[in-house]
Amino acid sequence: MDDLMWLIADQPDPAAIESFERRYPELRSELLKRINMVHEMKGAKGMEVPVPAFQPTIAAGSLRRRVWPVVLASSALACLALASFWVTDRLLHGGDLPGVNTAKRPAVGKFEPEKESTTVKLPAEAEVIPAPPTVEKPANVEFSKPENSRITVKLKDVPLSMAISVIASESGLHIELAPGFPDTSVTIDFSGQPAIQVLEAMGVEYGFTPLSQEAGSVLLVPAKDPNRTAPSAPGVTETGSH
Amino acid sequence: MVISIHQTTEQRFQDEDLYLVERFVAGQSTAFQVIYEKYFDKVHSIARGVLGDHEDASDATQEVFTAVYRNLKSFDRRSKFSTWLFRVAVNRSIQFARSVKQKRRQVELTEAADVATLDRIPAIENQQVATCMRALNEEDRAILVLYYWHELSLQEIGPIMGCNPNAAKTRLFRARERFKAQFEKEDR
Numbered sequence: 141m142d143d144l145m146w147l148i149a150d151q152p153d154p155a156a157i158e159s160f161e162r163r164y165p166e167l168r169s170e171l172l173k174r175i176n177m178v179h180e181m182k183g184a185k186g187m188e189v190p191v192p193a194f195q196p197t198i199a200a201g202s203l204r205r206r207v208w209p210v211v212l213a214s215s216a217l218a219c220l221a222l223a224s225f226w227v228t229d230r231l232l233h234g235g236d237l238p239g240v241n242t243a244k245r246p247a248v249g250k251f252e253p254e255k256e257s258t259t260v261k262l263p264a265e266a267e268v269i270p271a272p273p274t275v276e277k278p279a280n281v282e283f284s285k286p287e288n289s290r291i292t293v294k295l296k297d298v299p300l301s302m303a304i305s306v307i308a309s310e311s312g313l314h315i316e317l318a319p320g321f322p323d324t325s326v327t328i329d330f331s332g333q334p335a336i337q338v339l340e341a342m343g344v345e346y347g348f349t350p351l352s353q354e355a356g357s358v359l360l361v362p363a364k365d366p367n368r369t370a371p372s373a374p375g376v377t378e379t380g381s382h
Numbered sequence: 383m384v385i386s387i388h389q390t391t392e393q394r395f396q397d398e399d400l401y402l403v404e405r406f407v408a409g410q411s412t413a414f415q416v417i418y419e420k421y422f423d424k425v426h427s428i429a430r431g432v433l434g435d436h437e438d439a440s441d442a443t444q445e446v447f448t449a450v451y452r453n454l455k456s457f458d459r460r461s462k463f464s465t466w467l468f469r470v471a472v473n474r475s476i477q478f479a480r481s482v483k484q485k486r487r488q489v490e491l492t493e494a495a496d497v498a499t500l501d502r503i504p505a506i507e508n509q510q511v512a513t514c515m516r517a518l519n520e521e522d523r524a525i526l527v528l529y530y531w532h533e534l535s536l537q538e539i540g541p542i543m544g545c546n547p548n549a550a551k552t553r554l555f556r557a558r559e560r561f562k563a564q565f566e567k568e569d570r
Binding site: 142143146173174177178180181182183184185186188189191192194195196 | 414415418419422423426427430440444447448451506507508510511512526530531555558561562565566
């Protein structure tokens with residue numbers, strides 16, 4: 141019955157209304173209510189509105205959809221940058237990386253100049269030029285002795301005792317001076333020479349003889365060995381001895 | 383004979399829509415302008431019925447056509463273009479109504495009196511109908527608008543509302559009953 145009343149209300153044909161009222165007089169008011177309601181409803185559609193120009197809008201949802209990939213990409217880049225910073229930092233500061241076999245990794249540590257290239261602060265007249273750092277030394281026992289460690293020393297008008305102590309500190313030699321050692325003013329300029337050869341050359345020039353004692357120890361005696369001459373081994377250059 | 387003429391006219395309109403869609407997809411943007419002008423009023427009236435506010439309806443209509451502009455290439459041509467368009471219009475209008483409702487609730491919570499809402503132009507001039515529509519949910523309003531304002535059949539309303547014609551009939555019946563209850567309440 142409801143369907144029938146709605147059908148008549150939707151398409152209010154006078155003949156259909158009359159027929160319905162005749163058959164169901166008790167439902168007449170109900171039918172009229174529905175007809176009135178449908179009429180009001182259809183009439184509420186209103187007038188046509190003028191068509192404005194088409195202005196594409198950006199919905200918040202679509203904006204969010206556009207922003208997300210950018211945010212994700214930025215986050216990924218930031219993570220990558222942090223990871224590379226962390227790895228580089230660990231490598232530079234000698235830390236172990238998880239999952240990396242450090243035994244096979246070449247030792248990349250903080251650069252520390254080798255002993256013979258240490259810069260020594262001297263009085264204004266003295267100048268020490270550090271030797272260029274040697275990358276790799278062959279496994280030779282002779283080189284490991286302090287007497288054979290190559291030093292670069294350039295001193296001008298300094299006491300001989302000071303020059304000797306500089307050579308000792310540069311080479312790691314324990315140098316002893318015999319009594320009566322002359323403490324004259326010296327000027328020396330050696331570059332990359334074995335310590336013992338430097339001492340021998342200085343001995344010829346300044347009147348003393350270096351005598352090797354136990355390993356790493358040299359005694360300087362104030363006497364010239366008449367058989368000794370200035371070292372003339374290949375690679376030994378004395379640029380400024382007096 | 384009348385039926386055949388009617389079908390021919392429908393067919394012609396259907397073909398015209400498809401022709402415009404094809405032209406737009408092929409890169410002729412003026413075809414979209416024709417579609418926009420042709421369907422603006424229908425889409426606007428759906429939005430007006432669902433939203434009950436003139437300004438919101440205008441905003442929602444622009445959103446609908448923006449969505450259509452962006453997604454027209456994905457129109458699969460299995461249904462009529464107008465069915466697809468009205469479905470977009472109904473869904474967007476319902477979404478818009480829900481977001482507006484949420485925003486207004488937030489405004490009420492912050493006790494900021496929205497004076498502008500008092501001056502808004504009502505979308506439905508008949509006050510009684512407007513009040514009754516406001517008491518219904520968005521889906522009920524949409525189906526009543528499609529049936530009474532656009533005079534679409536249940537076969538046409540079904541795909542627009544995302545259901546079959548029988549389900550559309552049931553939904554229409556319930557929406558109409560709820561509207562009637564409100565209408566009678568207003569009448570007293």
